[in-house]
Amino acid sequence: MRVEGRPLTPALPYGLAIEAYGDDLQIVEPADRSFAGRLVLPFLAGRELRMFDLDVPSSGNFTALDLEKLWEAGRDLASWRSRLALTSPEDAYAEPEAIGRTRILADWHALELCAFEAKRLLNSWPMRIGRELRWVPVGIGGGFEDLGYTEREVTRVGYLSQHEGNTAVTRSARWFGRGERITLSAVSSLALEVAGLVQTTLGDGDRRALSRITGPINHVGLLAAAPPHQADPDPSSWPPAFTRFAAACMRVLTELLARQRGDQAVPLLDTDELFEAWLAVTVRDRVSERLELAASVSEGAIASWETDAMTIDLLVKPAIGRATEIGQDNFRALVASTLLPDVVVTATRGDFTEVAVLDAKAWAKMLPEDVLSESAKYLYGIRRVGSDRVPAITSVHIVSCAARPQIPSADDAKIGFVHATPTAGETDMKIAIDDVLAALASAVEHREQEASLLT
Missing domain, CATH: 3.40.1350 (Trna Endonuclease; Chain: A, domain 1)
Structure with missing residues (x-):
């Protein structure tokens, strides 16, 4: 499973993991789930986001036709439940009438999860604190207190006091400087890719209806954009909020892009x-x-x-x-x-x-x-x-x-x-x-x- 560039794998959707296997990579499933179908993974070629398809074989005894029928059964059960949800006590809506077809997103839940993670990221955006270190008297505010550094270095710098047999810290280590939002080109590209895919998938009316969902995703795409000269750190060091959002974006892309590969393509299925x-x-x-x-x-x-x-x-x-x-x-x-x-x-x-x-x-x-x-x-x-x-x-x-x-x-x-x-x-x-x-x-x-x- 080689690709040109760097796979973005801080976390894969559905609880999957990707691990090195000799000179190659392999997908590892969670112990309690089984997947099959096509996984669409993003990777960076320079600063450009690209996608590659990975076919995941069934770990059970399902043929390709079985997987298609499983997918149909899932849609059938979902539509049956939706019909019942529209049933009033008087059965006024028990026989809904089909008035036409429209191109809609095949998995609303994946998009809603992505929007949820986008809102969480926007509400508590990871910050890079200032890097000027000062020792400030305890009880005086200011800066970002580094308790770990204080514990390690306070004896060496001499800010311990003894009084009647008790030891006290007189100063603590603080970081000062202008805080900055952390930016990641990969996260920005994922968010904008999802937002762009929604734009091309839906009609005007549906786009307006989904603006509350797609708005936060697009906002993350704009805020996360890094300066052209700034390289992203390795995904293993990303803050958890970025990792969760990236995994949610990857799920949307997996489920929507796989369906654009043609009628024979089966998206990644939880068998x-x-x-x-x-x-x-x-x-x-x-x-x-x-x-x-x-x-x-x-x-x-x-x-x-x-x-x-x-x-x-x-x-x-x-x-x-x-x-x-x-x-x-x-x-x-x-x-x-x-x-x-x-x-x-x-x-x-x-x-x-x-x-x-x-x-x-x-x-x-x-x-x-x-x-x-x-x-x-x-x-x-x-x-x-x-x-x-x-x-x-x-x-x-x-x-x-x-x-x-x-x-x-x-x-x-x-x-x-x-x-x-x-x-x-x-x-x-x-x-x-x-x-x-x-x-x-x-x-x-x-x-x-x-x-x-x-x-």
Whole structure:
């Protein structure tokens, strides 16, 4: 991965890191995430900012077509959530009408994060203090006090006093001189590159609407510009505020520039997050094939269906804490302060609610003990409030792009494993979802029968 010039890598977006590997460089992923696609990295050729593309292969078992479908699933889930956000209690906006298309930024969050870091930088711009050192009597103001230098040198320069056995510092080291804003050509170039890209991406109306977001970014670009003769220090010595802003700019450029490389280019994807989105969309579509959508969506769900006087709800990453209401029951997390299962399907009839969990794992490999530990987290880590009956949920299905490990039949343990990706395992996914629906209905009927015997 060689480029002419100096890569700007004080920090990469998404928690990635870049490290030397022999005479080359390599991208290192965070331990808990997995990425694939195209990363656009800026580098300095002299004082000119340029970009180069780095293709990051999937560390999971995803093909190029899988990555495209994962991206589509992420957009699908986002649009589905947006549609629900526009739904009033009277469903006045439940059927939005498409009135046309417009070129918009594909990732608003990345731009908002960049603007947030720009505002933070503007509010506390790093300063280069004056370099004239003076020893000033303690208690008299002025200058910038250097406590470290004072501690190291105060004995040598003789500004310690003894009184009744106590030692006191009589003077402290202070730096005086005109403070100056630190400037970095690279940061200025990144900010202006982002602002310019927004200008060419949006129409006039959208640019005006986004001026509050793009304004701070453009302002940083102007303030950070260094004099022509001044060279930037190595990125490793940049103040944290500059590093954070540079990483936010790089994320915007990564996600927007990659899309300008043509229809075949896939931007850098968080495959873990999008595999979860794909699972949610797949479950939604399969249940919709079998059941009729309900007239209204239950609170907290992204979709609801009706069948046999039961309401089936689909929840995406619900936060289960000390007391979380799901349907007609309250659940609590036992093994952590909060549990976040990727996909939850519930069945509610009358006063009874049953819950099933489907958890997505974009892992290249899963061992039998991985399947058991990930399943146990929900089977034995979730309880109904007021009851210690185990398990409190009907089943856990682990859905992974990894090959199926050698695990014994786990039907009695209420554990399922499905090997599937967007382009493989469709039949197994359908069977698993059908099994979930059947198990939920059976569990509701069983609880109704238990309640009737008690009465």
